[in-house]
Amino acid sequence: MxxxxxxxxxxxxxxxxxxxxxxxxxxxxxxxxxxxxxxxxxxxxxxxxxxxxxxxxxxxxxxxxxxxxxxxxxxxxxxxxxxxxxxxxxxxxxxxxxxxxxxxxxxxxxxxxxxxxxxxxxxxxGAEPLVQAGDLTIDLVKRLVTRSGQPIRLSPKEYDLLAQLVEGGGKVVTHRQLLTAVWGPAHVEDVQYLRVFIAQLRQKVEPDASAPSLIVTEPGVGYRWLG
Known part of the structure; x- marks a missing residue:
């Protein structure tokens, strides 16, 4: 090999x-x-x-x-x-x-x-459709997020944001990249808006939103998925 x-x-x-x-x-x-x-x-x-x-x-x-x-x-x-x-x-x-x-x-x-x-x-x-992080499962084909088999309700924008991070697979995704992909190029300066959505998303998917372990902040740059 x-x-x-x-x-x-x-x-x-x-x-x-x-x-x-x-x-x-x-x-x-x-x-x-x-x-x-x-x-x-x-x-x-x-x-x-x-x-x-x-x-x-x-x-x-x-x-x-x-x-x-x-x-x-x-x-x-x-x-x-x-x-x-x-x-x-x-x-x-x-x-x-x-x-x-x-x-x-x-x-x-x-x-x-x-x-x-x-x-x-x-x-x-390999186009892996299922991503597992502990008891959290993200189905990128069905656009479905569950914890221990129970669906987690995400808004369309929250899901799109999560998908961008998950598809990053551990690499840093910048504020600009996230804002452009989810909200469009007219919103590349709306970093505070992005922070609000990240906080909402953490409340729904993190085991402990006060100490994020899945969606990790890269200060001044963006976010990284470590699930």
Missing amino acids: SKPRILVIDDEPQIHRFLQPALEAAGYEPIRAETAADGLKEIARRAPDAVVLDLGLPDFDGKEAIAKARAFYDGPIIVLSARDKETEKIDTLDLGADDYVEKPFGVGELLARLRVALRHTLRTR
């Missing part, structure tokens, strides 16, 4: 020296690229199972690389960057990145994010 191929696009040799043995030990086959152009060529030549991408590349910005890659690649992209501004995180996620890990980082965290992203891709490609 072939190992999942992970393309690391970064111009820092020490990052490759650090990540290559860690990825190999975790059962992956690391592929190396040091420029955005070479990374895009590698993706086009043979699509990797996931991409780990630095934003500060020598030929052009990593955000531009994400936009170009998303024209022909639907696998996970995890951004690895020293840029820690919330706007940078939001921009990369809105462009199509699946997650964002700040430098300096722990390899354990990166590998965990990678596992989540790969699981999400498998679920998406």
Whole structure:
């Protein structure tokens, strides 16, 4: 059985020296690229199972690389960057990145994010219709949410919001992405409105709405489904 191929696009040799043995030990086959152009060529030549991408590349910005890659690649992209501004995180996620890990980082965290992203891709490609989180079941085909077999009443917007989060499969979904998908592009600034709906949704689906464990807030950025 072939190992999942992970393309690391970064111009820092020490990052490759650090990540290559860690990825190999975790059962992956690391592929190396040091420029955005070479990374895009590698993706086009043979699509990797996931991409780990630095934003500060020598030929052009990593955000531009994400936009170009998303024209022909639907696998996970995890951004690895020293840029820690919330706007940078939001921009990369809105462009199509699946997650964002700040430098300096722990390899354990990166590998965990990678596992989540790969699981999400498998679920998406397998079109898994049922999602189970404890005694909560979400049927994405029938648009039905139950707890221990009993239906939970959700408004159409609440269900659409939940579905967007669940289909994210563990990746961060930004405020903009949620507002655009559920309410339309005219509502991308209505973050407080979104918070109200998230609070309502948590009251209905969380085991303990005062300590959310399924719909987790990424401060200033968006939300993540951890069910």
